[in-house]
Amino acid sequence: MTITDLPTTAFWRPGDPIGDREFADVGAVILERGGSLPAVTVAYETWGSLNAARDNAVLVEHALTGDSHVEGPAGPGRPTAGWWDGLIGPGRPLDTDRFFVVASNVLGGCQGTTGPSSEAPDGQPWGGRFPSITIRDQVEVEARLADHLGIDQWAGVLGGSMGGMRAIEWATTHPERVASCIVLASTAYATADQIAWCQPQLLAIRSDPQFHDGNYYGRGVSPSDGLGIARRIAHVTYRHEGELAERFGREAQPGEDPLGPDGRTGRFAVESYLDHHAGKLGARFDANSYLVLSEAMNSHDVGRGRGGVAAALASFAGHLVVAGVDTDRLYPARLSEEVAALRPATTLRHIPSRFGHDGFLIEIDRVGHIIREALARH
Ligand SMILES: CC(=O)SCCNC(=O)CCNC(=O)[C@H](O)C(C)(C)COP(=O)(O)OP(=O)(O)OC[C@H]1O[C@@H](n2cnc3c(N)ncnc32)[C@H](O)[C@@H]1OP(=O)(O)O
Numbered sequence: 311m312t313i314t315d316l317p318t319t320a321f322w323r324p325g326d327p328i329g330d331r332e333f334a335d336v337g338a339v340i341l342e343r344g345g346s347l348p349a350v351t352v353a354y355e356t357w358g359s360l361n362a363a364r365d366n367a368v369l370v371e372h373a374l375t376g377d378s379h380v381e382g383p384a385g386p387g388r389p390t391a392g393w394w395d396g397l398i399g400p401g402r403p404l405d406t407d408r409f410f411v412v413a414s415n416v417l418g419g420c421q422g423t424t425g426p427s428s429e430a431p432d433g434q435p436w437g438g439r440f441p442s443i444t445i446r447d448q449v450e451v452e453a454r455l456a457d458h459l460g461i462d463q464w465a466g467v468l469g470g471s472m473g474g475m476r477a478i479e480w481a482t483t484h485p486e487r488v489a490s491c492i493v494l495a496s497t498a499y500a501t502a503d504q505i506a507w508c509q510p511q512l513l514a515i516r517s518d519p520q521f522h523d524g525n526y527y528g529r530g531v532s533p534s535d536g537l538g539i540a541r542r543i544a545h546v547t548y549r550h551e552g553e554l555a556e557r558f559g560r561e562a563q564p565g566e567d568p569l570g571p572d573g574r575t576g577r578f579a580v581e582s583y584l585d586h587h588a589g590k591l592g593a594r595f596d597a598n599s600y601l602v603l604s605e606a607m608n609s610h611d612v613g614r615g616r617g618g619v620a621a622a623l624a625s626f627a628g629h630l631v632v633a634g635v636d637t638d639r640l641y642p643a644r645l646s647e648e649v650a651a652l653r654p655a656t657t658l659r660h661i662p663s664r665f666g667h668d669g670f671l672i673e674i675d676r677v678g679h680i681i682r683e684a685l686a687r688h
């Protein structure tokens with residue numbers, strides 16, 4: 311597959327099959343970086359039942375390109391199978407005999423919650439006009455969802471990567487509303503390295519001639535080349551050097567010769583693998599959401615304006631669990647260890663994996679064990 315063969319962008323629009331989604335209108339939101347969104351809708355899914363005391367709810371926070379479909383098959387309105395399939399259900403780590411599990415699509419996303427592809431007040435898609443948002447704005451919207459569901463305190467808030475950013479922000483902004491917080495393969499603040507890896511990704515999208523300053527909806531085009539390049543860069547950071555060496559080595563993609571006379575089209579197997587992931591993301595994700603969410607991640611710092619990370623975390627009296635993947639080069643395990651050092655009451659766990667950052671999505675048994683252990687206190 312060459313770059314220009316990539317499919318055009320797909321995202322959820324009103325009128326599409328709703329799958330298992332429910333929707334909550336949570337009103338206008340004043341944004342941290344200025345401006346506002348006059349009417350925010352949140353798409354969410356639930357598993358299990360809220361008990362009479364309304365104290366058994368757990369919020370699962372998805373990562374950059376995830377959505378509310380944590381568990382269950384793909385199907386109409388559900389472009390992908392659950393991204394943590396196997397973790398939610400009777401007797402599972404997120405045990406639906408005990409817990410009411412909630413997962414929403416994040417503010418700025420493209421699977422039903424208000425984002426750049428949603429309608430602005432003038433009836434046209436927001437597109438490039440969608441305002442800059444922060445992780446704190448996303449948590450504000452999730453707090454409104456909790457209010458809508460009648461949940462004063464979550465038994466648990468948990469997530470990996472960008473989902474972990476929102477989980478730790480929840481514990482900091484609303485310490486009284488979180489009993490247990492589980493932060494996987496994540497960080498208390500976006501590091502220089504994470505911001506640096508992000509920059510060429512955003513430039514790739516914005517440099518795509520089909521980007522049109524973010525106003526590509528309705529033109530029959532999308533900046534899929536730029537989004538594909540962004541995903542290739544990101545995907546390498548999500549995996550481990552040793553894994554790529556072991557899986558692909560210097561092998562050529564079958565039927566192709568990267569060192570032959572036509573070496574410009576013949577690919578190494580690892581290049582074909584990256585092309586595949588670029589194509590998959592282009593088929594299920596909106597480039598504008600990729601930009602907005604990436605910049606929200608760059609904003610992340612629970613200590614900003616609060617006297618630093620240690621002072622910010624001091625307000626949280628609940629149970630905090632942090633776990634890093636030992637081969638994660640993007641969110642190295644030292645960032646989890648740093649949180650545990652700044653807040654000594656924290657439980658520190660490790661996720662051994664050969665897969666790097668994506669280990670938090672792949673090592674289901676280990677992740678399930680950490681979740682089960684943390685929620686056993688409840
Ligand atoms: C599953 C979802 O996408 S749910 C939606 C939400 N998603 C997320 O939050 C995370 C997005 N997904 C991801 O980041 C990753 O796909 C993961 C972490 C979930 C999966 O990781 P892994 O299971 O290790 O898959 P891996 O990275 O090895 O990729 C396998 C794919 O590469 C393909 N592949 C492997 N080698 C090659 C090659 N040489 N050339 C082309 N394709 C290749 C496989 O055929 C397979 O394709 P498929 O996924 O279409 O079946």
Ligand SMILES: N[C@@H](CCO)C(=O)O
Pocket residue numbers: 373374375376470471472548667668671
């Ligand atoms: N593979 C994950 C990595 C981000 O943490 C995603 O696409 O959301």
